[in-house]
Amino acid sequence: MILTVLIVLSLLAAALQAALPTAWWLGGLRLELLPALVACGALTLPRHPVSALALAVVAGLAHDALSAAPFGLTALAYGTAAGAIFLLDEILDPDLPWVQMMAGAVVAAIAAVAACTVLGFSAGAVGKLVVLALISAVLTPFVYLLLGCCRHWWKSVDA
């Protein structure tokens, strides 16, 4: 159930990302919601690595479909990031906010590095990478909290 919700949310987030204007208070960048969702998926689905991977790939493909990025590049990056978080699951406590922040930052950073490998690295690109990772780190705990609330609400309704 949670996987379905996450996949629907990732499609909506991709559409929202494409519709959002760039924000001057983010240095002219666009708010990216997908890395936070992918990180939350990887943290909340530790016993279902295939599901976490499926979510990452679907989110990446949705992102690539609404972008000029080479199709599959972001899916590959998100999938790699989700796999890395899954591998570290034994030593990470997903309920700790700093873990969530790190996970969000890692997903955004890996996606940014993948983009830079195609477009080339520069000082501006590295700065953008850092800012995007920071934004994702800030967003992830909020998304994680929201998903937790949804899950509790669903359980209470189900009971």
Next chain:
Amino acid sequence: MVFVRLCTPFVRLGDIIPIVRSRRELAQENIRLHAENDRLQQRERALEETLAEYQRRHALVAVKLHQSLQTIGARVIGRDASNWWKSIQLDRGSDDGVRVNCPVLNADGLVGKVISVTRGESRVLLLLDPNCRVSALLQKTRETGVIAGMEAGFSRAPQCRMTFVERNAKVAADQAVITSGLGGVFPKGILIGTVTDAHLNAQTGMYQDVDVKPAVDFARLEEVVVILGQG
């Protein structure tokens, strides 16, 4: 009535005495000039409006010049979901004759080229994207080069860079950069932007790199023209 009668002799006196007459004429002329000034100011405002309209339409000459080209108007219905690639989505697709590599412009100049098409929509790679390369020409000196988008730093206006410009070429600031027509994708003569800076290539020193400010305001793209081909 009484006042007019009382004044009449003085008015007639003014007709006889030149100084009084000239003062009265001056007052009348002042009124006439004020009226003319108002009329001219209104006319100036109307002319300014006409000029502004002319200037807006003048930019469309880039499209109109190519009378033989078949074009179609399109609305921008989406932007790129990523912070790394620069593209927009249009409401015209293959059903309207849009194909991959069709050039896209607006009234200000070159916007980019179509990179993917569905039946009802298409995606345009903007000139700002480093992957969008356009064969360009410095309008005055006729030096050729290749333009591509540059990764803009924070709070910096988006820019393009023209590479492979001959080492000894004279490149003046504010010079217009247009498409060269080489390569067969973009028609010749479409405005790309203006030169802001030029310097030798840092890596090889064999060519000049010319920074170009795009003519199009990519943040405010609403309507564009897609060139479908020869009419």
